Amino acid sequence: MAFSNDDLKLVERFKAGDRRALARLITLLDNHPDSRDLLERLAPPAPGGAVIGITGAPGVGKSTLLGGLIAGLRRRNHRVAVLAVDPESPITGGALLGDRLRMARVAAADEDIFIRSLSSRGVAGGLSASVHAISQLLLRFGYDRVLVETIGVGQAEMAVLRVAEVVVLMVMPGTGDEVQWEKAGLIEVAHLIVINKADHPGVERLEQELIDALSAGQESRVPPILRTVASRDEGVDAVIDNLEEIVSRRPGLNWLQMRTEILQEAEMLLGRRLRELADQDESLDDLARAVALGQRDIYGATEETLRRLLPRLDSQDRPAVRSVTRQ
Amino acid sequence: MSEKSDATVATESTGRTPAGGRIRVMLAKVGLDGHDRGVKVVARVLRDAGMEVIYTGMWQSPQSVVRSAIQEDVAVLGLSFLSGSHTALMPRVFEELSVAGASGEIAVIVGGIIPKDDYQTLLDMGVARVFGPGSPLREIVDFIRQRAGRRSR
Ligand code: B12
Ligand SMILES: Nc1nc2c(ncn2[C@@H]2O[C@H](COP(=O)(O)OP(=O)(O)O)[C@@H](O)[C@H]2O)c(=O)[nH]1
Ligand SMILES: [Mg+2]
Numbered sequence: 001m002a003f004s005n006d007d008l009k010l011v012e013r014f015k016a017g018d019r020r021a022l023a024r025l026i027t028l029l030d031n032h033p034d035s036r037d038l039l040e041r042l043a044p045p046a047p048g049g050a051v052i053g054i055t056g057a058p059g060v061g062k063s064t065l066l067g068g069l070i071a072g073l074r075r076r077n078h079r080v081a082v083l084a085v086d087p088e089s090p091i092t093g094g095a096l097l098g099d100r101l102r103m104a105r106v107a108a109a110d111e112d113i114f115i116r117s118l119s120s121r122g123v124a125g126g127l128s129a130s131v132h133a134i135s136q137l138l139l140r141f142g143y144d145r146v147l148v149e150t151i152g153v154g155q156a157e158m159a160v161l162r163v164a165e166v167v168v169l170m171v172m173p174g175t176g177d178e179v180q181w182e183k184a185g186l187i188e189v190a191h192l193i194v195i196n197k198a199d200h201p202g203v204e205r206l207e208q209e210l211i212d213a214l215s216a217g218q219e220s221r222v223p224p225i226l227r228t229v230a231s232r233d234e235g236v237d238a239v240i241d242n243l244e245e246i247v248s249r250r251p252g253l254n255w256l257q258m259r260t261e262i263l264q265e266a267e268m269l270l271g272r273r274l275r276e277l278a279d280q281d282e283s284l285d286d287l288a289r290a291v292a293l294g295q296r297d298i299y300g301a302t303e304e305t306l307r308r309l310l311p312r313l314d315s316q317d318r319p320a321v322r323s324v325t326r327q
Numbered sequence: 328m329s330e331k332s333d334a335t336v337a338t339e340s341t342g343r344t345p346a347g348g349r350i351r352v353m354l355a356k357v358g359l360d361g362h363d364r365g366v367k368v369v370a371r372v373l374r375d376a377g378m379e380v381i382y383t384g385m386w387q388s389p390q391s392v393v394r395s396a397i398q399e400d401v402a403v404l405g406l407s408f409l410s411g412s413h414t415a416l417m418p419r420v421f422e423e424l425s426v427a428g429a430s431g432e433i434a435v436i437v438g439g440i441i442p443k444d445d446y447q448t449l450l451d452m453g454v455a456r457v458f459g460p461g462s463p464l465r466e467i468v469d470f471i472r473q474r475a476g477r478r479s480r
Contacts, residue, residue: 089375092377108387
């Protein structure tokens with residue numbers, strides 16, 4: 001995407017640590033998924049940062065637990081950002097984003113806590129692209145724990161979880177939801193399961209059902225299952241201990257996978273640059289007309305176009321806005 | 328929701344800014360004022376008009392409201408007062424906005440029980456508009472749309 005001068009000024013302010021610029025750039029990434037290459041202009045995040053997804057049915061206590069997690073992570077000197085995703089109304093497109101309310105006691109306690117509410121806008125894929133890009137932006141600003149709150153149903157929400165390196169599934173006794181989590185495959189992607197509202201009856205039963213469901217799975221991998229009473233901050237420290245443990249022993253990035261991803265990204269960028277050059281290239285129009293009239297064949301015309309444009313791919317005659325390099 | 332607002336007729340596109348984003352509004356209550364019915368009515372009306380509405384809850388400080396509004400990148404910040412503390416607290420809200428370098432970037436509106444005599448005082452401080460009891464909800468929606476439309480993104 002070609003960035004306006006205003007956008008570029010925001011980038012400069014972002015680099016200088018201006019939170020208002022960060023907030024504006026989040027809006028930009030959210031409204032224009034094709035603005036993701038903005039990240040190219042920012043230094044990569046310091047190592048050690050992590051994106052953690054918190055999922056579970058509405059009302060299970062995600063936002064309340066997040067309040068406790070934020071406070072606890074701050075005590076351990078992390079800089080914490082939260083992306084709280086709420087569904088929008090399918091009829092009006094509007095949304096009441098109420099998660100901040102439940103985190104109120106820490107929501108604006110200090111500048112090393114940053115909370116942003118997003119609506120899911122009903123677009124599968126679109127949401128996860130936004131959330132991925134925004135998480136990356138927050139990591140680059142210096143928030144080293146990015147917590148993403150999302151309800152665990154619906155395709156768009158499931159896709160969001162793929163953005164997170166660590167997934168916490170929250171359940172509560174007495175709802176009979178376990179079957180649903182199992183069906184949705186959520187139970188298998190969770191690195192940690194939290195039984196919240198442990199002050200309600202039925203905790204033992206729920207725990208046993210979870211263990212049974214997990215043991216029946218193909219890999220029979222049982223993640224830690226913890227109990228919390230989020231509204232009284234009980235068990236929150238143990239959740240943080242476990243999270244930090246999981247984050248610390250995540251496998252390093254696989255270079256073969258990175259090779260694939262670099263090539264994918266390169267392919268995307270190459271295609272984009274090629275189209276930019278083509279836009280300024282009149283001989284392509286002439287060639288296209290010739291092909292349309294049957295005077296040339298498409299393969300010969302393609303070869304000729306490549307031969308003409310490839311040497312220019314790396315030259316300076318690209319629009320100025322694109323030539324700003326990554327630092 | 329129980330209140331059937333006059334804004335429910337709004338179509339999806341009307342909750343959008345010219346640049347294609349959704350209009351984002353924050354509603355807040357500052358101080359010890361425990362009246363939250365009115366602000367919740369307004370929140371639902373704005374949502375039904377297609378906007379993204381963030382409600383902070385009660386007992387906020389001027390500083391926390393301004394920090395939150397900046398993080399959420401809202402075009403409009405609406406404060407609700409029924410306790411009579413608006414004249415004492417609003418100057419502190421504007422002070423925080425100025426400290427944060429966000430003066431003028433976020434439109435501030437006020438609603439609730441505000442004596443007529445105080446309207447001008449609030450407007451002089453920088454409040455864009457005051458909406459007392461009985462304000463047509465449609466007017467609140469239209470005003471916010473018009474204000475949000477002035478932003479580039
Ligand atoms: C219901 C009520 C209560 C309920 C509140 C329940 C709740 N959760 O909200 C209860 C019983 C708890 C209560 C308690 C008290 N109350 Co009372 N209460 C009222 C009453 C009767 C109605 C308020 C109401 O809900 N109106 C309905 C809503 C929909 O209207 P609204 O709030 O005005 O909102 C509309 C507009 O103002 C505007 N609006 C409001 N906010 C915003 C924000 C924005 C951004 C915008 C754009 C618009 C907007 O849009 C809304 C929709 O049209 C009023 C009297 C009155 N006529 O207003 C007294 C009143 C507000 N209470 C009053 C008092 C004194 C008290 C108490 C101190 C009483 C006491 N001595 O114990 C306590 C204090 C509680 C506290 N912690 O703050 C006084 C305030 C006097 C003042 N301002 O100087 C009033 C005015 C009564 C009076 N005439 O004396 N109260
Ligand atoms: N009894 C009990 N209530 C809780 C607990 N945790 C949260 N709640 C309440 O559950 C409700 C929903 O919590 P919320 O955090 O908004 O859930 P979310 O929708 O998953 O984000 C709120 O009223 C909380 O106060 C808990 O451990 N025990
Ligand atoms: Mg929530």
